[in-house]
Amino acid sequence: xxxxxxxxxxxxxxxxxxxxxxxxxxxxxxxxxxxxxxxxxxxxxxxxxxxxxxx
Ligand SMILES: [Zn+2]
Numbered sequence: 001x002x003x004x005x006x007x008x009x010x011x012x013x014x015x016x017x018x019x020x021x022x023x024x025x026x027x028x029x030x031x032x033x034x035x036x037x038x039x040x041x042x043x044x045x046x047x048x049x050x051x052x053x054x055x
Contacts, residue, residue: 024051 023034026044035042035051042051 023037024042025031026033026035026047026049028047028049029044033044033046035044035049040053042053043049
């Protein structure tokens with residue numbers, strides 16, 4: 001059975017929203033520049049700002 005009522009699209013949209021929330025904007029550079037996520041911290045490749053994750 002193949003259903004094309006848009007259920008997969010809804011799941012994909014939710015995933016995209018989650019991914020977007022993981023990208024934190026850089027407090028120094030402002031909106032538009034996002035921090036790159038590392039294992040235990042976020043790093044801005046533009047100004048060098050590093051934010052460590054809270055445990
Ligand atoms: Zn920055």
